Amino acid sequence: MARTEGKELETPSSTMPPRVALVRCEDYKARRVWEAVGRGLDLLGGAKKFVRPGEQILLKPNLLVAAAPVKLVTTHPAVFTAVARHLRAAGASLSFGDSPAVGPPGVTAWRAELASAAAQLDIPLADFSKGVRVSFPEGGLAKRFTIAAGALAADGIVSLPKLKTHGLTRMTGAIKNQLGCVPGFLKAEWHARMPDVEHFSQMLVDLNRLLQPRLYVMDAIVAMEGNGPRSGDPRPMSAVLLSSDPVALDATACRMINLDPALVPTITWGEKHGLGRARNVEILGDPLKQFIVPDFAVNRRPAIAPGKRGKLASVMSKWVVPRPVLAPASCTCCGTCVQVCPVKPKAIDFGDSNQQLPPNYDYGRCIRCYCCQEVCPENAITIQTPLLGRIIHR
Ligand code: SF4
Ligand code: SF4
Incomplete structure (x- = not known):
C-alpha cells in the first residue's frame, strides 16, 4: 500500500x-x-x-x-x-x-x-x-x-x-x-x-x-x-x-x-x-x-458546471456550458474520441457513416467531461462556450 x-x-x-x-x-x-x-x-x-x-x-x-x-x-x-x-x-x-x-x-x-x-x-x-x-x-x-x-x-x-x-x-x-x-x-x-x-x-x-x-x-x-x-x-x-x-x-x-x-x-x-x-x-x-507568465493561454472564465445554477440553468445548460466542437477538416476519423466517450449511448458517434465521415455530437447526451477533446490526436476538437454562456459571463 x-x-x-x-x-x-x-x-x-x-x-x-x-x-x-x-x-x-x-x-x-x-x-x-x-x-x-x-x-x-x-x-x-x-x-x-x-x-x-x-x-x-x-x-x-x-x-x-x-x-x-x-x-x-x-x-x-x-x-x-x-x-x-x-x-x-x-x-x-x-x-x-x-x-x-x-x-x-x-x-x-x-x-x-x-x-x-x-x-x-x-x-x-x-x-x-x-x-x-x-x-x-x-x-x-x-x-x-x-x-x-x-x-x-x-x-x-x-x-x-x-x-x-x-x-x-x-x-x-x-x-x-x-x-x-x-x-x-x-x-x-x-x-x-x-x-x-x-x-x-x-x-x-x-x-x-x-x-x-x-x-x-x-x-x-x-x-x-x-x-x-x-x-x-x-x-x-x-x-x-x-x-x-x-x-x-x-x-x-x-x-x-x-x-x-x-x-x-x-x-x-x-x-x-x-x-x-x-x-x-x-x-x-x-x-x-x-x-509568472501573465498571458499564459488558459481558461480564466468562472466555472459553469452543468446543473450548478438552479433548475433553469440546468435546462439551459446546453446553451451555456462550454462544449466540445469538432472541426471536420482536421478529423481523420480515427475513432479515439468515440472510444473514450463514457456515456451510454455515446454522445459522439459515427452514426451510419461507418467511420468514413467525422463523428457527430449529441449535445443532449454530452456531460461535458471533455475526454474526447483530451485524446484527439489531430487537434480537431476544441472547447467552445456557446454565445449565451459568453454573454452571461462577460
Ligand atoms: S479523435 Fe479527433 S481525429 Fe479521431 S475521430 Fe475524433 S475528432 Fe476525428
Ligand atoms: S465531452 Fe465527454 S460526454 Fe461529451 S462527447 Fe466528449 S467524451 Fe462524450
Missing part, C-alpha cells in the same frame, strides 16, 4: 506553512535537470526525507497518450531520469507506471521515451493493467476505488506531473496526475458517475488522500498552454517544482500561469478536505515573480 508511514518522512503539516521548492531549469539537458531536481530536493531537506533505503517506490509520470517528448503531452524523460537517479542514490528501489487515457501502458511509455529511460536505469514497468478494489471509508465523496495493482504494491509513490492546461479542471498538475493510478477505462467511468466537475474534483482529492504520494515533482520546464492537455502549444516556463503538498504545488503553478487557484476545483476541494493548502505557501529557491 502506498501510504506514507513513519514520522521522520516528509508529510504535509497542518501547522507549518506548506513549502514548495521552485527551481529554475532552462531546458531538458540531462545534467541541468539533474542539478535542478537535486537542488529542489535539498531545499526540502534531501531525498532521504521522502524515501528510506530498500523501499519500493513507484514513479508516477503523466503518460496521457502515446506521444513523443517533443509534443509535451507527457512528463519529459529527463525529469523522470533525474528524479530516479536522486531517489536511487537515497537507497530507493524503483518501478514506474501510469494508465494512459487510451492505449496500453507499455506502448505509451515507449513512445514517450520513458520506457527507454527506465530501461537504462533498470527500472521495471509496474502492473497498471490489473486493478484491485480498495475501500476508502474516509473519502469525502468516493469511498471505493479500483487502483492499479502496481501502485498498490509499492511502499510509496513519487508523482511526476506535467504542467498543462485542461478542459475540465483548467490546469492539470499534481492532484490530477493520480487519476492514472485508476486502470484503463475505469477512469472514464468516473466521468460518467460524476459528470459535475465539482464532484469529479472531490473524487480526485479522495484518490490523492488514499494514495498519499510522498513527493510531487512537476515538469514545468516547457508547459502546455491553449488546447491542452494533448493538443496545446508549448510555453517555456523554465521551472521544476517540488513539494509534498499537492495543493500548494498546484496553487503555485497557477500563480505562475496567472490563473486564480480559486478557479481550479481540485485545489479548492483539496483545501476543504485537508489534502493541503493553497495559501501562505512558502516558496523555497528562486523567486516566484521570475516565473
Whole structure:
C-alpha cells in the first residue's frame, strides 16, 4: 500500500506553512535537470526525507497518450531520469507506471521515451493493467476505488506531473496526475458517475488522500498552454517544482500561469478536505515573480458546471456550458474520441457513416467531461462556450 508511514518522512503539516521548492531549469539537458531536481530536493531537506533505503517506490509520470517528448503531452524523460537517479542514490528501489487515457501502458511509455529511460536505469514497468478494489471509508465523496495493482504494491509513490492546461479542471498538475493510478477505462467511468466537475474534483482529492504520494515533482520546464492537455502549444516556463503538498504545488503553478487557484476545483476541494493548502505557501529557491507568465493561454472564465445554477440553468445548460466542437477538416476519423466517450449511448458517434465521415455530437447526451477533446490526436476538437454562456459571463 502506498501510504506514507513513519514520522521522520516528509508529510504535509497542518501547522507549518506548506513549502514548495521552485527551481529554475532552462531546458531538458540531462545534467541541468539533474542539478535542478537535486537542488529542489535539498531545499526540502534531501531525498532521504521522502524515501528510506530498500523501499519500493513507484514513479508516477503523466503518460496521457502515446506521444513523443517533443509534443509535451507527457512528463519529459529527463525529469523522470533525474528524479530516479536522486531517489536511487537515497537507497530507493524503483518501478514506474501510469494508465494512459487510451492505449496500453507499455506502448505509451515507449513512445514517450520513458520506457527507454527506465530501461537504462533498470527500472521495471509496474502492473497498471490489473486493478484491485480498495475501500476508502474516509473519502469525502468516493469511498471505493479500483487502483492499479502496481501502485498498490509499492511502499510509496513519487508523482511526476506535467504542467498543462485542461478542459475540465483548467490546469492539470499534481492532484490530477493520480487519476492514472485508476486502470484503463475505469477512469472514464468516473466521468460518467460524476459528470459535475465539482464532484469529479472531490473524487480526485479522495484518490490523492488514499494514495498519499510522498513527493510531487512537476515538469514545468516547457508547459502546455491553449488546447491542452494533448493538443496545446508549448510555453517555456523554465521551472521544476517540488513539494509534498499537492495543493500548494498546484496553487503555485497557477500563480505562475496567472490563473486564480480559486478557479481550479481540485485545489479548492483539496483545501476543504485537508489534502493541503493553497495559501501562505512558502516558496523555497528562486523567486516566484521570475516565473509568472501573465498571458499564459488558459481558461480564466468562472466555472459553469452543468446543473450548478438552479433548475433553469440546468435546462439551459446546453446553451451555456462550454462544449466540445469538432472541426471536420482536421478529423481523420480515427475513432479515439468515440472510444473514450463514457456515456451510454455515446454522445459522439459515427452514426451510419461507418467511420468514413467525422463523428457527430449529441449535445443532449454530452456531460461535458471533455475526454474526447483530451485524446484527439489531430487537434480537431476544441472547447467552445456557446454565445449565451459568453454573454452571461462577460
Ligand atoms: S475528432 Fe479527433 S479523435 Fe475524433 S475521430 Fe476525428 S481525429 Fe479521431
Ligand atoms: S462527447 Fe466528449 S465531452 Fe461529451 S460526454 Fe462524450 S467524451 Fe465527454
